[in-house]
């Protein structure tokens with residue numbers, strides 16, 4: 619079972635890659651907020667995703683947000 623995203627708590631995460639030496643760590647990615655982390659990282663200090671902050675900032679900095687396709 620994959621870990622939910624440490625940043626936005628979304629369960630839709632996927633394994634992105636493995637360590638060069640097998641079994642040392644894996645890299646995971648959140649499909650919602652694009653946060654990427656390594657399984658060996660300490661994740662307790664991750665800054666939580668804040669939609670209110672994103673909504674406040676994006677009108678001034680639109681290049682931060684990837685346009686939705688389709």
Ligand SMILES: [Zn+2]
Pocket residue numbers: 623624625626627628648649650651652653667
């Ligand atoms: Zn996330």
